[in-house]
Amino acid sequence: MNAYFRLMIFDLRLYMRDWLTIFWTLVYPILMLLIFGLIFGDNPGIKEGTRYIDYYVPALCAMNVMSVAVFTLNINMVTYRDSGILRRFRVTPIRKSAVLASQSVQGLLLILLGAIEIIGVAKLVWNIHISPMSLILLIVSLLFGCIGFFSLGFALSGLSNTPGAASGIAMAIFFPFLFLSGIAMPLEIFPNFLQRISEWIPMTYFVQAVQSVWMGESIQTLGLEAMVLAIFAVVCGVLAFVLFKWEH
Amino acid sequence: MEQAIAIHLDNVRKQYGTKLAVDGISLQVSKGEIFGIVGPNGAGKTTLIEMMEGLRPADGGHITVLGQDIRKQREQIQQRIGVLFQSTSIPGKTKVREVLSLFASFYDRKANVDEIIRFLGLHDKLHAMYKSLSGGWKQRVSLALALINDPDIIFLDEPSMGLDPNARSDMWDMILHLRQEGRTIIVTTHYMEEAEALCDRVAMIHSGKLIAMDTPQNLISQLGKTQRVTFKKVEQCNPASLEALPHVVNIESTPTSVVLHTGNADETVQYLYQLAAEEQWKIQELKIDSATMSDVFIELTVQGGMK
Numbered sequence: 001m002n003a004y005f006r007l008m009i010f011d012l013r014l015y016m017r018d019w020l021t022i023f024w025t026l027v028y029p030i031l032m033l034l035i036f037g038l039i040f041g042d043n044p045g046i047k048e049g050t051r052y053i054d055y056y057v058p059a060l061c062a063m064n065v066m067s068v069a070v071f072t073l074n075i076n077m078v079t080y081r082d083s084g085i086l087r088r089f090r091v092t093p094i095r096k097s098a099v100l101a102s103q104s105v106q107g108l109l110l111i112l113l114g115a116i117e118i119i120g121v122a123k124l125v126w127n128i129h130i131s132p133m134s135l136i137l138l139i140v141s142l143l144f145g146c147i148g149f150f151s152l153g154f155a156l157s158g159l160s161n162t163p164g165a166a167s168g169i170a171m172a173i174f175f176p177f178l179f180l181s182g183i184a185m186p187l188e189i190f191p192n193f194l195q196r197i198s199e200w201i202p203m204t205y206f207v208q209a210v211q212s213v214w215m216g217e218s219i220q221t222l223g224l225e226a227m228v229l230a231i232f233a234v235v236c237g238v239l240a241f242v243l244f245k246w247e248h
Numbered sequence: 249m250e251q252a253i254a255i256h257l258d259n260v261r262k263q264y265g266t267k268l269a270v271d272g273i274s275l276q277v278s279k280g281e282i283f284g285i286v287g288p289n290g291a292g293k294t295t296l297i298e299m300m301e302g303l304r305p306a307d308g309g310h311i312t313v314l315g316q317d318i319r320k321q322r323e324q325i326q327q328r329i330g331v332l333f334q335s336t337s338i339p340g341k342t343k344v345r346e347v348l349s350l351f352a353s354f355y356d357r358k359a360n361v362d363e364i365i366r367f368l369g370l371h372d373k374l375h376a377m378y379k380s381l382s383g384g385w386k387q388r389v390s391l392a393l394a395l396i397n398d399p400d401i402i403f404l405d406e407p408s409m410g411l412d413p414n415a416r417s418d419m420w421d422m423i424l425h426l427r428q429e430g431r432t433i434i435v436t437t438h439y440m441e442e443a444e445a446l447c448d449r450v451a452m453i454h455s456g457k458l459i460a461m462d463t464p465q466n467l468i469s470q471l472g473k474t475q476r477v478t479f480k481k482v483e484q485c486n487p488a489s490l491e492a493l494p495h496v497v498n499i500e501s502t503p504t505s506v507v508l509h510t511g512n513a514d515e516t517v518q519y520l521y522q523l524a525a526e527e528q529w530k531i532q533e534l535k536i537d538s539a540t541m542s543d544v545f546i547e548l549t550v551q552g553g554m555k
Contacts, residue, residue, distance in 0.1 A: 014339055094354040
C-alpha cells in the first residue's frame with residue numbers, strides 16, 4: 001500500500017512540474033469559461049428562466065474529463081514508456097497495474113479540482129444557481145464518463161512512441177470533439193450538416209447528459225445518453241486492451 | 249536451504265523472429281563472484297542478462313535464481329535482486345531523493361539508504377533534478393536504485409558505457425566493494441579490459457552462443473598465447489604476404505595501422521623486416537604487446553567462424 005501511495009505522490013509531483021499540463025488541465029478550462037461565458041453567458045438558455053452560462057458550466061467540466069484523458073493520461077503514459085522507467089519498475093516487485101491506478105487517481109483528482117474551479121469562478125462572476133442534488137449528480141455522471149474517456153486516453157498512448165507525437169494525436173481528437181459536441185458554441189447555431197456530424201460524436205451525448213443532470217432534469221430521460229456512453233466505454237475498453245503497451 | 253549457486257541456466261534459448269538471440273546457453277554463477285558476460289554489441293548479452301532478471305521470458309530451457317524458478321517465483325526473486333540498466337530510465341523532472349524513496353517503498357527488505365548515499369557520494373545531489381546530472385552522476389543514481397533493497401544479486405548491464413575514464417574507474421571500485429560485501433554480481437560489457445579488471449569468471453558470447461567460460465587469467469594463458477605486432481599502415485604492403493609470414497594467425501587492419509596476431513613475435517618481426525625490404529616499403533611505429541582479453545576474444549571468434 002505504501003508503494004502505491006508513494007507512486008501517486010511521485011506522479012503528482014511530476015505533474016506539478018509540467019507547466020504545459022497544468023495549463024491544459026487547470027488554466028485552459030477557466031479561459032474557455034471566461035471567453036465564451038462573457039460572449040454568450042447571459043443569453044437566455046434553452047429552458048425558461050435559465051442562462052447560457054448554466055449550460056456552459058457542466059459542459060466545461062465534461063471537457064475537462066476529455067482533456068485530462070486524451071492529453072494528460074495519454075502523454076503521461078507515453079512519457080513513462082519513453083523514459084524507460086516502466087522497464088525499471090518491471091524488475092522490482094511493484095505491479096505494472098499500479099502505474100495505471102496511480103494515473104487514474106491523478107486524473108480523477110484533476111477532474112474534481114477542475115469542476116470545483118469552474119463552478120467556483122462561475123458562481124463569482126455570474127452568480128449561478130447551485131443545488132446540492134445537481135452537484136452530486138454532476139460528479140456521478142462525470143465519473144461515469146471517466147470510464148470511457150480514461151480508457152480512450154490509455155488506448156491512445158499505445159499509438160505514439162514520443163510525448164510529442166502523443167500530444168499531436170491528442171489534439172486531433174480533442175478539438176473536433178470540443179467544437180462538434182457543442183461545448184464551445186451552442187449546436188443550434190451550427191449549419192445542419194455539422195449538427196448531423198455532432199450526433200455521431202460520443203462527446204455530444206456526454207455533454208448533454210451532464211447538462212441535463214445539472215439543470216435538474218429527470219434522470220429517466222437520459223436513457224439514450226447513458227447507452228451511448230456505456231457503448232463508448234466498452235469500445236474504448238477494448239481499444240485500450242488491444243492498443244495499450246508497456247514497452248516499445 | 250542456502251546454496252552456493254546464485255544463478256543456474258540450463259540450455260536457455262531466446263528467439264526474435266527467425267533470429268536466435270540466445271542459443272542454448274548453460275552456465276552457473278556461484279554466490280559471491282563477479283561474473284562477466286562479454287561479447288561484441290549484438291552478441292546477445294543484454295538479452296541473456298534480461299532473461300536472468302526476469303524481464304524477458306526464455307523460449308526454452310530453465311533459469312533458477314537463488315534456488316527459485318524465474319517463471320514461477322518472479323516476485324520473490326525480484327525482492328532480492330538489483331538491476332542497473334544500460335540506458336538512463338528516470339523522468340528528468342524528478343529529484344534524486346524522491347526517486348530513491350519511491351523505489352525503496354517497492355521492497356519488503358530495505359537497505360540503509362543513508363549508507364547508500366554515503367557510499368555513492370550522493371549527498372550533495374539529493375535535491376538535484378535528475379536531468380541536470382552528468383552521465384557519471386546519473387549512473388550513480390541508477391546504481392543507488394539497484395542497491396535500495398540490499399540485494400543478494402546485482403545485475404549490471406554495461407555499467408561503464410559512456411562514462412569518462414575517472415567515472416569508469418570509480419564505478420569499478422564500487423563494483424569491487426559490493427562484491428566484498430558478499431553480493432553476487434553479474435556484469436555485461438563489451439570492454440574486454442573491464443572484464444579483465446573486474447571479473448572472477450567470464451562467459452564469452454558470440455552470436456548467441458557460449459564460446460568460452462573461465463577466469464580471465466586462464467582464458468588469456470590457454471588461448472591467448474599470441475602477441476600483437478602493430479605498425480603503421482602503408483599502401484605498398486600486401487595483406488596476403490603479411491598473412492603468409494611465419495607464426496601469424498590473424499591480421500587486423502584499421503585505417504592507420506596493421507595488427508598482426510602472432511605465436512612468436514620475435515620471429516615474425518624478423519620476417520616482417522625482410523618482407524618490407526623486398527616489397528620496398530618502410531616499417532614505422534612498430535610495437536609489440538602481449539595478449540589481452542580482446543585478443544582471446546578475436547581468436548575465439550575467428551576459430552568459430554572457420555568451423
